Amino acid sequence: MIDMEVKDKPTIVQAPEGEKGEGFFLTSMSAAVGLARKNSLWPLPFATSCCGIEFMATMGSHYDFARFGAERVSFSARQADLLMVMGTIAKKMAPVLKQVYTQMAEPRWVMAVGACASSGGIFDTYSVLQGIDKVIPVDVYVPGCPPRPEQIIDGLMKIQELVANESIRRRYSPEYKELLASYGIE
Amino acid sequence: MTNEFVAENLQAFLGDALLHIEEPHGLLTIVVHRSRITDVLKHLKNSELNFIFLTDITGVHYPNYPQNELCAVYHLHNLEKNIRIRVKAFMPIENPTIDTATTVFRTANWMERETFDFFGIVFKGHPNLVRILNIDEMDYFPMRKEYPLEDGTRTDKDDSMFGR
Numbered sequence: 001m002i003d004m005e006v007k008d009k010p011t012i013v014q015a016p017e018g019e020k021g022e023g024f025f026l027t028s029m030s031a032a033v034g035l036a037r038k039n040s041l042w043p044l045p046f047a048t049s050c051c052g053i054e055f056m057a058t059m060g061s062h063y064d065f066a067r068f069g070a071e072r073v074s075f076s077a078r079q080a081d082l083l084m085v086m087g088t089i090a091k092k093m094a095p096v097l098k099q100v101y102t103q104m105a106e107p108r109w110v111m112a113v114g115a116c117a118s119s120g121g122i123f124d125t126y127s128v129l130q131g132i133d134k135v136i137p138v139d140v141y142v143p144g145c146p147p148r149p150e151q152i153i154d155g156l157m158k159i160q161e162l163v164a165n166e167s168i169r170r171r172y173s174p175e176y177k178e179l180l181a182s183y184g185i186e
Numbered sequence: 187m188t189n190e191f192v193a194e195n196l197q198a199f200l201g202d203a204l205l206h207i208e209e210p211h212g213l214l215t216i217v218v219h220r221s222r223i224t225d226v227l228k229h230l231k232n233s234e235l236n237f238i239f240l241t242d243i244t245g246v247h248y249p250n251y252p253q254n255e256l257c258a259v260y261h262l263h264n265l266e267k268n269i270r271i272r273v274k275a276f277m278p279i280e281n282p283t284i285d286t287a288t289t290v291f292r293t294a295n296w297m298e299r300e301t302f303d304f305f306g307i308v309f310k311g312h313p314n315l316v317r318i319l320n321i322d323e324m325d326y327f328p329m330r331k332e333y334p335l336e337d338g339t340r341t342d343k344d345d346s347m348f349g350r
Contacts, residue, residue, distance in 0.1 A: 092321045126328045127320060 013039055034164040037081070037107070039069035041156070041163065044080035046100060048087030051114035051146040055086050058149040068156055077103035082159060083136075086146075088116040089129045101136045102185055106171040109163065111155050112138045115145040137179050187267045189214040192235060199229050213272055220275040223258070224285045230262055230271065231290055237262035237271060243287065243297035245305030247279075247330045255279035258307055260287065277307070286311040304329035 016035055018027030043065075045055055059065045059073065074080040077100045089097055101110065112132050115121030118141045120130035132138060139162055142155035170176050180186070192214055193207055203226075206217035218226050230237040241261040248255055254276035262271050275284055286309040287294035298309040299318040306327035309315055317324065326333070 092319075126324075126333075 030168050031164075033168045034166070037168075038160045038164040040072075041068070041070045041082045041109075041159065042072050042074040042080050043070050043082045043084050043156075044074050044077055044100070044104070046083060046085045046087075046097065048089065048093070049116065051086035051117070051144075054146045054149055055084065055113065055152060058152045063149040063153065065153070065156070068153070068160065070156060077101075078105060080104055081108060082156075083108065083110045084113055085110065085117040085132050086113040088121065088123055089132055090127050091129050092127075094129050094132075094135045097132060098135045098183075098185070107163075107168075109139045109159050110136055111140045111142065111159055113142045113152055113155065114147055115143065118143065121145060135183065136185070137183060187235075187264070187269055189269070192269065192271060195233070195235060196226070196229075199233075200226060213270055215272040215274065217274045217276065220258075220277050220284045223260075223273070223275045224287065224289060226273060227260065227262075227287050227290045230273070235264065236266060237264045237269075239263040239265050240287070240291040240293050240297070241270070243294060243301055245301045245307050245329070247305060247332075249331050251276070253278045256282045256305060256307055258284050258301065282306055283308045283310050285309070288312055303327070306330065 013035065015025070016027050016031035018025055018031070020026075045052065047055055057063060059071075065071065070082070077083075081104075083101055083104060085097065101108070110132075112118045116123060116128070117132050118138075120128050122145070124130075129135065140155050140158045142151050144151050147155075167173070189209060189212070193216075196216060197204055197207075200218060200222060203219040203222040204216060205219060208215050216226075227240075229235070239262065241263050242259075243261075244259050246257040246259060248257060256279050257274055257276050260273040260275075262273065264270070277284060282305075284307060286298060288298065288309075289311065295313065296318060298307075298312050299315060301307050302309060302312075302315050303317045303320055304327060316322075320328065
């Protein structure tokens with residue numbers, strides 16, 4: 001029989017810092033909500049090219065994206081928390097991407113996966129958007145052409161870090177409002 | 187049916203409007219005056235030549251050909267005899283107009299929209315000559331050899347970082 005402490009089991013999420021007592025546990029709202037959000041991110045894959053294929057591998061059993069609580073891929077923007085843009089975004093696609101982003105409910109995060117989504121990549125040309133941050137704000141950039149599944153997972157863990165640690169009221173902060181306003185998103 | 191037969195037939199049909207004939211890699215290529223393009227396409231399709239399939243329409247920009255800067259290229263295919271032909275028509279860049287082929291081939295509709303989109307060749311008589319692939323707001327014709335290869339609007343890649 002394997003003798004293993006609960007804290008050693010990788011599938012169990014550690015409780016945030018707080019006061020523990022007989023039948024109660026005290027912590028901050030931000031920490032509790034951040035913990036919940038972090039481990040139940042619903043990604044919306046916006047896959048337009050080869051990075052999307054890498055994402056399929058990432059979702060598969062070998063790399064098992066599900067163990068991060070992200071197995072529920074939301075193909076509706078309304079229920080998604082994390083927009084994952086994977087692939088070349090042509091200038092004609094830019095308004096579509098922006099519309100998908102505005103359809104997402106707060107709180108929302110964006111991950112630019114791969115060189116094209118991050119910077120236009122090799123497509124240094126008239127028809128390609130030179131990075132999705134020209135039209136929507138981006139939280140995490142994953143480099144690579146295409147990135148390996150490990151890199152996509154690393155990107156998700158960076159997003160999780162953000163989700164767990166930022167204020168649950170981020171959307172009301174003047175910085176955030178200013179950021180969205182700079183993209184013309186209300 | 188051979189290339190010689192097609193060439194003789196077209197020579198008889200077009201006369202002086204047939205400006206040039208060549209056969210690069212065995213593909214019969216004719217240059218016609220742009221005023222006769224609809225006639226020649228109609229003839230190729232409906233006569234015994236039987237080129238019933240319009241494979242593609244595209245454009246070329248030759249900046250060094252004075253008064254012949256833009257070229258519309260038509261590829262046709264005789265499916266029965268498996269013979270292909272290429273028809274070219276040149277036009278000046280100041281007045282890049284040519285008659286539409288949609289009256290002969292319905293499939294020319296989107297091909298001409300694409301050629302207009304990228305080269306700015308105006309197909310007179312086309313039912314809906316608007317951009318098909320690029321963004322509607324684009325105010326230039328990107329495949330013309332008039333622009334730097336890179337997007338001039340970009341701000342993130344400067345020469346000091348990318349060694350250009």
